[in-house]
Amino acid sequence: MIPLLEHGMLAQRNHDEESRQSFVNDFRIHLASNVFPGNFPTYYNRVLPNFIKNKGREPETRHEVRKVMTHDPYYSFWSAMQRNSQEMIWDSVIDSVERQLPELIEKSRKTGDKGSLILDPDLEIPKYHVAADIHLQPGAYHSDQIENDVAAGAMYDWGTYIYSMGGLGTGNNALGQITNGFFKNEFPDKKPLRILDMGCTIGGSVTYWAQQHPDAECHAIDVGAPVLRYGHARAEALGAAVHFSQQNAEQTNFEDESFDVVMSHILLHETSRTAIQNVFNESYRLLKPGGIMMHLDLPQAHGQQPLEGFLFEWEIYNNNEHFFAQLRDMNMSELCQKAGFKNEDIHPKSAGSFWMDDKTPYADDGFEFPITIGIK
Amino acid sequence: MSDKIKITPVNRGKRPAFFDDPAIDQLMAIVMSMSAEMSVLYDRVDTIERLLDNKGTLSRDDIEAFRPDQDTEDERNVRRNEYIARLFRIIHEERESLVSHDKMDEYNELMDELAKP
Numbered sequence: 462m463i464p465l466l467e468h469g470m471l472a473q474r475n476h477d478e479e480s481r482q483s484f485v486n487d488f489r490i491h492l493a494s495n496v497f498p499g500n501f502p503t504y505y506n507r508v509l510p511n512f513i514k515n516k517g518r519e520p521e522t523r524h525e526v527r528k529v530m531t532h533d534p535y536y537s538f539w540s541a542m543q544r545n546s547q548e549m550i551w552d553s554v555i556d557s558v559e560r561q562l563p564e565l566i567e568k569s570r571k572t573g574d575k576g577s578l579i580l581d582p583d584l585e586i587p588k589y590h591v592a593a594d595i596h597l598q599p600g601a602y603h604s605d606q607i608e609n610d611v612a613a614g615a616m617y618d619w620g621t622y623i624y625s626m627g628g629l630g631t632g633n634n635a636l637g638q639i640t641n642g643f644f645k646n647e648f649p650d651k652k653p654l655r656i657l658d659m660g661c662t663i664g665g666s667v668t669y670w671a672q673q674h675p676d677a678e679c680h681a682i683d684v685g686a687p688v689l690r691y692g693h694a695r696a697e698a699l700g701a702a703v704h705f706s707q708q709n710a711e712q713t714n715f716e717d718e719s720f721d722v723v724m725s726h727i728l729l730h731e732t733s734r735t736a737i738q739n740v741f742n743e744s745y746r747l748l749k750p751g752g753i754m755m756h757l758d759l760p761q762a763h764g765q766q767p768l769e770g771f772l773f774e775w776e777i778y779n780n781n782e783h784f785f786a787q788l789r790d791m792n793m794s795e796l797c798q799k800a801g802f803k804n805e806d807i808h809p810k811s812a813g814s815f816w817m818d819d820k821t822p823y824a825d826d827g828f829e830f831p832i833t834i835g836i837k
Numbered sequence: 838m839s840d841k842i843k844i845t846p847v848n849r850g851k852r853p854a855f856f857d858d859p860a861i862d863q864l865m866a867i868v869m870s871m872s873a874e875m876s877v878l879y880d881r882v883d884t885i886e887r888l889l890d891n892k893g894t895l896s897r898d899d900i901e902a903f904r905p906d907q908d909t910e911d912e913r914n915v916r917r918n919e920y921i922a923r924l925f926r927i928i929h930e931e932r933e934s935l936v937s938h939d940k941m942d943e944y945n946e947l948m949d950e951l952a953k954p
């Protein structure tokens with residue numbers, strides 16, 4: 462496994478920890494490229510014929526496929542391995558973070574001052590985040606287990622990199638590269654002066670934006686204090702000016718019409734039915750006239766075949782991504798309209814490419830992330 | 838060691854069951870952890886061999902300080918992938934049996950059957 466680029470806040474791995482992470486990474490690649498594909502012949506040769514025998518027709522929805530596939534031994538075995546690999550990610554990351562936590566906290570308190578960090582200890586953590594550790598990260602994004610905790614950030618940095626099997630790039634910023642490349646492509650004349658990233662976690666994406674737009678004032682919010690502390694220290698270590706604050710994206714303390722760009726990267730699917738509308742409303746409120754909203758998230762169910770749709774949803778049922786089940790069927794344009802965007806100014810688009818090399822900042826092929834765009 | 842900080846899960850949620858007997862789910866997790874540890878051990882042995890090749894002697898600190906360069910990591914990747922493939926031989930056999938032609942024929946025949954008026 463190619464290691465993440467050093468930025469000064471990374472937890473250092475000892476000999477065996479590095480080796481263990483490489484195993485988990487290679488194991489997940491093996492699952493994805495050699496075991497997962499077997500679900501297709503399993504379905505077409507075994508599960509589907511049985512279904513047809515019993516019902517006299519093919520399954521019509523991904524939910525019908527789920528009912529039968531989850532009993533198939535091949536699928537179950539793959540699924541059990543996949544779940545284990547997810548738990549093994551955190552297991553392979555946690556030791557080095559636990560060992561170095563005091564030093565990492567120390568470092569995070571002595572950062573540069575290009576950007577800033579404002580925490581709000583009274584902020585209520587939304588229910589949808591307390592309900593379950595999303596993608597099984599121990600301690601989730603928000604829990605402070607010791608004073609000035611940064612553990613969640615340190616875990617997230619290595620953990621998501623292994624989770625994506627390197628797809629997030631060695632700078633852990635591929636999503637930011639995608640939105641930024643997309644933005645430049647779609648709006649070549651825009652020079653944003655004030656940018657807000659919602660649900661920034663450790664700021665992987667927004668820090669990339671700050672590096673690409675050094676003249677802009679970049680803000681980043683999240684509800685989790687430990688990820689923000691880590692993210693701030695990480696950005697400073699990378700020499701990027703980002704202003705982090707602990708706020709709920711549903712209702713922030715920024716002024717009306719104060720941003721040229723309001724965006725998020727895979728935030729929406731981790732919210733709730735009420736929260737997502739609030740996020741769109743808030744985006745609209747914060748944008749200057751002519752400003753651009755861009756929310757990048759995971760593919761929706763529209764247009765997917767029942768089997769494909771079912772397989773895509775594995776994370777929902779086995780990796781604590783509960784709201785994603787509902788988001789998959791939601792109409793994003795409708796949410797934008799309710800928030801105030803005019804129909805002709807709403808553009809659901811896709812942009813993507815994962816597993817790109819760091820030199821390709823944006824490509825319109827590969828894994829496609831839908832981006833919901835609204836122009837105010 | 839006693840004052841080591843422990844990061845604890847807040848709420849894992851319900852663990853999904855993949856097999857009818859929960860013991861199989863547990864065994865599976867144990868086998869997977871063992872597989873990982875064996876791979877770690879292999880890398881450690883590889884480190885020792887490389888250090889001995891180069892210096893003829895070694896200390897624990899040498900081992901801890903060793904980090905694979907790109908060539909070494911490439912070699913290890915190849916070995917790890919072969920190892921993982923060997924580990925899952927039985928699964929790949931099942932997958933391959935499922936794509937075999939007679940099973941496809943069975944499926945196609947069934948479809949033809951159903952298509953008849």
Ligand SMILES: C[S@@+](CC[C@H](N)C(=O)[O-])C[C@H]1O[C@@H](n2cnc3c(N)ncnc32)[C@H](O)[C@@H]1O
Pocket residue numbers: 587590602636637659660661662663664665666667682683684685688708709710711725726727728731732736
């Ligand atoms: C998958 S992570 C986002 C990754 C990040 N944007 C990146 O590009 O690397 C989702 C983040 O959204 C945050 N979040 C969820 N709901 C939120 C809300 N209502 N307001 C602010 N942040 C929220 C979570 O705490 C978590 O850090």
